[in-house]
Structure formats: structure tokens, C-alpha cells
Amino acid sequence: MDDAIRRLSGNGNPVGAVKMDADSRFNFSCHSGLECFTECCGKIEIILSPYDVLRIKQVLGVTSEEFLLTYTRLVNLKGVKLPFFMLRMTGGGRCPFVTPGGCSIYADRPLACRYYPIGLGLFRERGAGGGDFYFPIKEPYCRGYGEEKEWTIREWRRSQGIDDYDRVNKDWFDIILMKNLLAPDLDPDERSQRLYILCSFNPDGFGRFVFESRFLDLHRVDDRTVERIREDEVELLRFGLRWLKGVLFGPQR
Numbered sequence: 001m002d003d004a005i006r007r008l009s010g011n012g013n014p015v016g017a018v019k020m021d022a023d024s025r026f027n028f029s030c031h032s033g034l035e036c037f038t039e040c041c042g043k044i045e046i047i048l049s050p051y052d053v054l055r056i057k058q059v060l061g062v063t064s065e066e067f068l069l070t071y072t073r074l075v076n077l078k079g080v081k082l083p084f085f086m087l088r089m090t091g092g093g094r095c096p097f098v099t100p101g102g103c104s105i106y107a108d109r110p111l112a113c114r115y116y117p118i119g120l121g122l123f124r125e126r127g128a129g130g131g132d133f134y135f136p137i138k139e140p141y142c143r144g145y146g147e148e149k150e151w152t153i154r155e156w157r158r159s160q161g162i163d164d165y166d167r168v169n170k171d172w173f174d175i176i177l178m179k180n181l182l183a184p185d186l187d188p189d190e191r192s193q194r195l196y197i198l199c200s201f202n203p204d205g206f207g208r209f210v211f212e213s214r215f216l217d218l219h220r221v222d223d224r225t226v227e228r229i230r231e232d233e234v235e236l237l238r239f240g241l242r243w244l245k246g247v248l249f250g251p252q253r
Helices: 002-008 050-060 064-071 111-115 153-159 162-182 190-201 203-211 223-231 233-249
Strands: 025-027 072-076 083-087 118-124 130-136 150-152
Touching (some): 050 190, 111 118, 111 162, 150 153, 153 162, 190 203, 190 233, 203 223, 203 233, 223 233
């Protein structure tokens, strides 16, 4: 793992060769008084999590299908062999939601933006434990690291609302990790990929699948859960991810 971080930190990569934990400290602050303000919102690649898609489509007042078609592009990350959605940048390479005054969807910004200037790593091995680790991302233009405000990683996560995102995305992260551990060389068939996209990134489509098909006749779902997922899209997303994990990997202990 340490070797992997050192490799990433070479050749001008902004990833720092430092492995951090939740109690590691760093100095950082971002505000409009910095000359680099919003520089980090351009020439970047932002992979969206399921909760990112849900939050942003809600604040924009569009369906998940409309959001995905308008603001994202489908990509397959090397080595993962699962489809992901990446935020589509403008012609000038800028985030479509950034303005001269900052992010227009700041309260609902993606998880990757919330973590910045910290990166998250996931470490799992078959038959072993593992855990998360963190590392600094120091772009040459960024002046935020020169500010006096000090954080621990734990404090930074709390201030950025990351714990809520982890709670909703938990089963999605599990699916990705389990795929890499149990079937790293397997290319999912078209049906599996379509189901994965439906449950992970298309809550409007998944809602129709649950309530307008024979889903509830074929699957035992208690009345309380049905009421909850009918009224709350976050609960619908969490339900869909748990159901998908069961379909792909079987019942979990």
C-alpha cells in the first residue's frame, strides 16, 4: 500500500506520499480571498457516487435519467470492470456548476469535492481485514494548504458532511470491493450492468421497477419498508443497493 502511494506521488502527480489516518492533522482553508479560488473546479475528472447523483438531480429538479443524459458520461475504470458515471465538463474543461462566485450546488456537491484536498484509499484483501486510509492532494496552484486553519481528517470529514454520504453509499462501496475481491477478472454481462446502473444511479427508474412491476409480488418486502421507500428517495436508494448486493453476491451474513 505504501509503495502504491509512492508510485502515485511521482511524475508530477499531486498525490502526496503520506499515508494518513483519521487523527492525522493538516492545515487547509478555501475561500474567495485566495487567488486560486475555483481553480480546482477545472481540468479534473469527478467520478459520481450514487448519492451524488440523487442529491444533484434533486436540487436541479430533474429526473435521474435527465441528469445522467445531460451532465454525465459513462466510463469503465481500468481494473474495476464496472460502469461509472463521470461528471461531464464544459467545453472549457470546467465543472458545469462552478461560477465566478463559487459552486452553485455547494450544499449538494459531489463526494470527491467534499474530500478535497484529501484523497481516500480503500484497502481490502481476501481473508484479511483492511480499512480506509487517506492521503494529501497538493496541486501546485492551490494556496489553501498555506492557511492557518488546522484539521484532523476526522474533523474535516465531519465538517464536509462525508459521514452521511458514506452511510448512504456503503453498500455501493461494498459491491465494488466485493467485485474486485471475488471476481476481479470477470466482465459483467449486459443484464448485470444494466441492473447495477438502475439500482445505483437511476432512482427514478428503480422506483418504477419496484412499484410498477411485479417486484413486490415476487420479493418479500415488509409494509413498513414499502412505505418508507415510497416516500423517501434516500431510503429507496439504500434499499436498491442492498437488494443489488444480494442479487450479485447472495445473502450476506
